């Protein structure tokens with residue numbers, strides 16, 4: 234059974250259609266890059282899956298349950314598009330922000346136990362932010378804040394991780410660490426990942442499958458199938474098709490297929 238199933242989704246803001254005819258199944262353990270130009274509807278699609286907004290048409294199932302009836306939202310970690318907080322509006326420490334990620338799966342009374350504390354420290358260590366655990370979130374750089382929000386999303390051991398343009402605030406070195414962390418989570422812990430990006434030149438380095446939308450579903454499937462598709466060659470042109478697919482050895486020009 235797919236972990237996320239989207240059937241014939243259509244979304245409009247007022248009379249303005251964002252997308253229609255979007256259908257795909259994401260299997261447990263998939264690593265999917267969600268790509269498309271700015272304004273193509275990626276964030277709208279993700280917010281629909283998360284139940285934050287309601288599409289006009291279509292169905293979404295999470296773990297086999299219609300999303301309207303799905304209750305276990307703690308199973309999904311969500312990192313929204315570059316969120317930056319200032320000290321004045323959110324006076325909490327790094328550790329406190331991360332601990333909030335555990336509260337969503339607790340019933341009342343919501344208390345942090347000593348085993349929770351261990352879990353929080355473990356996640357802080359993985360993301361190399363242990364040393365700043367007592368700092369106020371508003372005092373951190375954009376890149377540090379981004380890692381704190383990722384820690385918040387990871388601390389409840391989500392089965393699905395959805396990241397919306399997660400690395401815009403990260404400098405190149407930290408970006409590589411960040412992607413390495415995602416790769417390990419996907420490979421070792423079988424976390425299903427949806428990584429949204431408008432930058433098609435990188436996404437094939439990380440993800441195994443591609444969902445490309447542009448007011449409709451242009452493609453869903455493996456990068457390998459994308460690379461071999463005549464239809465995609467007609468849509469993107471040969472150069473851009475292979476620039477996106479990342480299945481080629483740059484120097485020899487040979488395909489890794």
Ligand code: ADP
Pocket residue numbers: 246251269270271272273274275276277278
């Ligand atoms: P992407 O994430 O691919 O950049 P979005 O899903 O954010 O695209 O936006 C898709 C389209 O919907 C854009 O044209 C955007 O301007 C429009 N849009 C997004 N949010 C709203 C909103 N709350 N009200 C009206 N239009 C919106």
